Amino acid sequence: MIVEGDGRMPRSKRGTPSVLVWLRDDLRLDDNPALVAALAEGRPLHLLYVLDEVSPGLRPLGAAARWWLHRSLAALGHEIERRGGRLLLRRGPAAIVVGAVLEETGAVSLHWNRRRGAAPQAIDSTLKADLTASGIAVQSHHADLLHEPSRFVTGSGSPYRVFTPFWRALRATWPPRTPLPAPDRLPPPGEGEIAAGSDALADWKLLPTAPNWASGIAASWTPGETGAAARLTAFLERGIYSYSLERDRPDLDLCSHLAPHLRFGEISVHRIVAALEAARGGAAPPAEENVEKFLAELGWREFSHHQLARSPDFAHHAVDRRFDRFPWIDDETTLRAWRRGRTGYPLVDAGMRELWATGTMHNRVRMVVASFLVKHLLQDWRAGEAWFWDTLVDACPAANPANWQWVAGSGADAAPYFRIFNPVTQGEKFDPLGDYVRRWVPELARLPKRWVHAPWTAPADVLAAAGVRLGETYPQPIVEHAKARARALAAFAEMTSS
DNA sequence: TTTTGAGTTGTTCGA
């Protein structure tokens, strides 16, 4: 049950004025500029998270992200309490809730870290204007990117549209600022805290009930700052040393796994960069190419956020407007086969099943399944983007649409239309032993590597020995690669000629 | 202003 604000008193009865930090996509105490600025005021401190499912225009979190949010807030609440503070949880329209909490706590100033996207920015700027007019000191801080998008532009003042010059220019500003340490103690909340009630996290019902599809996700992830820091440490101990060469191998476990932690702001990009720079200058420095390759991945995250700042609704509209008249096929049958990992292409199916089971998918495989949906099945990239949004724990309002548009060919610096991934070739190249496929598509587990990426090419006796009956235990390919490829090229030609 | 070089991740075909 939701605890209502019991015994809330009018502001005039308050004692010492306090300060409020509104946490959003920055669920951390480390390197948190808003928190540091609030602490510097030397007043009683309140920390607030608002679950806003009602303000117009906000995109509701996907199911996997809701699971993550629950666990992340639980972890954050624990860390805050350990330091003597308390995390207030409230649900409702953010602007109204924040105003109410300011009243209840007697806070006279408010801090937050900036976020991007049309609706969030509209909420924030309106709220800031309203509160400032009513005498609250509101400060927004720059926190989650290396550069504020509005201030990072080309020589002629326009935003970057091509990654390489963007990244070159950003690297020219190196190194980024030093991360801010997490506070050891948080000041006691003061009397206002007693008056301001908090929701119980469980009442938000962010976790799945029946069936509990999140068990595999829970086994794969530890949301929260501690889990994020542990991932970074583990990556710097191992994955970074062969990152450039082996990051494309889904059968190996060499990725940083930092994406969902970054998505919810459990670790800051500045902290990650600082750790990489320290490793570069440390006792056992990884090869330059490995560090550079990983930094470039952070660069792509940055680039996606800059795109979101420029085109706030690009989850729904192609940047390249020609794609508005692309002849997409609306076919629920093939879409369902793709979602469930029943396309008959082992690498695609392995990826889609990994996604469903763990809330993540190896980056290389994401490209392959995305290309397959958009080019082999000619399905609108937005259908794929929506599925990823619902199932990825790292579904990010910036990176998810940016990457889908990149694959579809409609986004910034997009892939050329003739770049159509061959799921068999990609499998043989990046999952050479077939171990990734065997792990996620167990019905092919006994197939020798020569055929594991293309079971329909295997001789009958090989299939029989492996216990594979195509069309029964495992689907026939739902499209033929060569035909699908030709069809995709024709569709692109149709779009560009009309 | 005009020009120039360049642009994440691929596949296929033919020599």
Add this chain to the structure above:
DNA sequence: GTCGAACAACTCAAA
């Protein structure tokens, strides 16, 4: 089996 070229044309960024 390996290698290089073709697959288009366009936009961007900077000189």
